Amino acid sequence: MKLNKFLYFLIGICFLTFLISLYLFSVSEKISFAKSESNCLRCHSIKRLPKVLPSGEEMSLYINKEDFMESIHGSFSCTDCHKDIKPAIHPRPEKIGSKKEYIKKVSQSCLDCHPQDGLSPIHKNILKEGKISCSECHGSHYIKPMVELKKIAEGCLECHSVKGFSTKILPNKEIMYLYVEKRFFNSIHGRIGCLFCHNYIDPANHPIPTQISTKQEYAKGIFKNCLNCHPLNTLSSIHKGFLKEDRMVCFGCHGSHYIKSRAEWKKETEKCLRCHSIKRLPKVLPSGEEMSLYINKEDFYKTVHGDVGCWVCHQGINFSNHPRPMRIESKRAYTEKISSGCFRCHPKDAISKHKGHAKVIELKNIICVDCHGYHKNQAVREWRERLRYQEYCMYCHKLDMIKTLPSQEKINLKVDLSQLQKSVHKQFECIVCHKGFSKREHPSYNFKNKKEYTINLSKSICQSCHTEEELKKNPTHYAVSKTAICIECHGYHNVKSLKMAKGVPENKYCMNCHSMSLVKKMENGEVLSVKVDEKQILTSAHKDLKCSQCHIGFSLQMHPIRSFKSISEYREKAQEMCNQCHKKESTEYNASIHAMAVLKGNKDAPDCVKCHGYHNVTKITPNPILKYEVCIRCHEKEKESYKESIHYKVFEEGVKIAPVCSNCHNAHKVLPINIAELNNNCIICHDKNIKKIHNKWLYNPPFKLESFVDVHFGSVSCEVCHTKGEKAIRLVLMLEKAPLTIEEISKLFNKQPIEIKSMLDYNEDGIIQKDELWKFMGSLKEKAKIRLKGKLVMENSNEAHKIISKKEAIKDCAICHSPKALVKGRLEINRLGEKSEKFELERATLNSFKSIPNIKDFYVLSLSKINILDTLFILAVIAGVAAAGGHIFLRIITLPIRRKRREDKK
């Protein structure tokens, strides 16, 4: 029995122990926690428990015990979160790199109780970003439920919703309204309260004024907090670009306190469209333009902007001021204004990846809506994929887009689609020719100038299909293709086939290419346009000629490739063409000073085409004005003196036979003045009886012989008597019948022309004295049979144009026939292809004895007399008188002898 009692007792004790154990076990958690908590907080409730981290940061380890216990985590053990801490070995200092790092580490424990799957998308994004940890928003030890946050917010709004209170004047005098309406709670941020965004405000010591320097700066500070919950990587590319530009802050679009959800945006858009979907909603602008305010609701919703609504673009409009009419000057101005807003969301660098697009933006000729539309815009990607290349490219290239090349030449990139569609390439998409381009790629051609642009594109584009082998099938075409660029004949986008029907007239055949801007490059790099204006031919003197009649060697079958050193060489050949028919004129021209000048390489010197034109060949002779103008193009100075003449007076009066340049100087055989014998041309126009008329007073009695007039006509230029200027005796150095040129003299002496000048004028006083001339002539005569040809001319050749009326002409012989006549001396030495070299000549040269053998054929009575003969005359008279006188004297003194002899005889 006792044993049973003991057993029962033992079992009872065991049971009790079990129960106690059970109890103890059941409370052990509490005990252990209490023990742990009391252990942790025993130390961590001490305020002065700092820890200096290796980074130098000071980390407070203090925890407000009461606050912690009140938090929703107050019932948890510290090590639930601080899993890294092992009470057995704590408080051995933990190795903590930085506060942030530690917080992040501890925040990992949050996910044990709040698994990621159960979190909102915003939370998921935040975690994905990994930049901020849970505790940064929810707090670390004093974690509060959402309700608490709202309560705090309500606390904030107790003050901030009072209208009068809520103004703050910033240091820069800006007024900052602190007023927040209570409708904040209705916004999507209403639930999280104020401190999520205004995280720097400590409710414990608020409303101590916060230091705010400017509104903008403050806004930027707050805006950074948006990114805490809406990290960058979760934002759309538009938002990213938008933030990258750093021009706007989030609430620029989304508002500050009353942040709207997409659903709300849509509601507002609905509200706008309630009116704007009415078709008859016109607005008449001050410019008189009618602007429709109608928007197709359905179309708009389909667009990429359908989701965001009206306000994104039309930012100036809100319901508080709308529908008060907005002042819009013109549709274009408004469009430009709204379009400039596109860059807010579509920053330039984001939309400039496509070079063509970047160029379009840069040019500013066209604005966004021109291409992307107003309210019906589509997602570019969608739009791009859907379009054909021709449509896609033409979206921009239908517009006038000017590309300025480095040479400053401008190229219009506009393509006329209608031309393209008429062309033989109408079936081709743009990229068939413009290789390297696609809907995604838009390389930029970097040619220096238009020429390089066209040549390179012709080669790279056309010849990729139209190969050399293909071109060689038609030798003419192949020859042309070597000198001309494809597009010059075939056009750019209006590419046309130039296949000629058999029997086509020759001129038409040639004009097929030559009506275009073809050029020919000379070996020296000069470029000659070989474009022919058919109209010019048709109005020319050659309108009835075939091309090949001038262009010998060319035909429907033949197009030889010719190479010329320079344009002047080409023009020489051109003269050969003229020579085929105009032999007389050509021969005359070849003898002219103009031809010599051309030969000498004077680029300005006239040849056939310079006066008569290339294809607009004109008959100059029947048209006095043309006759006049063709010369004065170059002879400006002569024109001025001609204008003072009586000839010009009648020309101006429109008299058809009025003499112009070529009447005196010849049209083709324009010779140097000193060999031209221009007097003969005066006679041609003037009265055929001109000699008789002159002979009335100009004769040598006893007979009135016209030959005496010829004497003067041959040695005096008409203008000497028929103009008022100063006269001169002109001596020209001649080799037999032709003038000896300075170039020839240079050869004879083996010296440079400049040396010849100093050889002649050896005292270098600018005047040729008689000794200088005779010495020069002496040396020259040793080398060649030369002489000086004399003529009475005008001192200044240009004065010769100023012909005066007949009444005013000189008739006084003594004007010239006097030793004291005001006639100067001039020596002229001709130059090849240039006006002659003129030297002032001492007049006394003509009176020197040596002028007799040197100027054999020229003598002006009295004026060019040999002075030494006058002395001889005096001596002879004296000698005669002296002989007689002397004889008389001798006879007188011998008179006594004679007398004596007579007397002796007697």
Next chain:
Amino acid sequence: MKKIYLHPIPVRIWHWINAICFLILIITGLQIRWVDKIGLMSFKTAVKIHSWTGFILLANYFIWFIYYFATLKFFKIYLPPFWKPIEFTKKAFRQAKYYGFGIMIGDKNPHHPTPENKFNPLQQVAYLTIMVILIPLQILTGLVLWDPVKFSFLEKILGGIQIVSLIHVALWIFFSAFIIVHFYLATLGHTPLAHFIAMITGYEEEPEEHEETH
């Protein structure tokens, strides 16, 4: 005193016309050359007179020419006896000696003019040269200068207008001097006016005891 009919009428006419023309030509020639120094007349007038006179002289030359060649007197009077050169030279020297010396000491003039032998050797040479070479040359060069185009062939023959002018002026100088000497020598008759009167009347008076010539 015997009278010799030395100068037939054509000769006298020719002589005086010639003399007047010579004077006019010399003076107008001087005026043409010295238009700036002498103001006897205008250049144009001088030229006109010179040209007219020149042609008169030319016409006058033909009187002489026709007379002397038609009568063949030229060969007797003007042509020196070149077939007797030594004798002629001696005579010429004798004549020169007379003018240079004999005349001073009262020697008789070695030459006695007759209608067939009018000139002494010096006169013969001088007048032959003048009449056959110098006057024709002066006339021809004058013609070239009068109208160089018309007489361009002559100009070419003579070697250009400058040479033509040179010849013409040189002869002008010569004739200027000659006419002075000629005038002086004309005073060397038996009286100073004897030769002048002879050239007017045609009769040269020769004193029987004196023999002089001009």
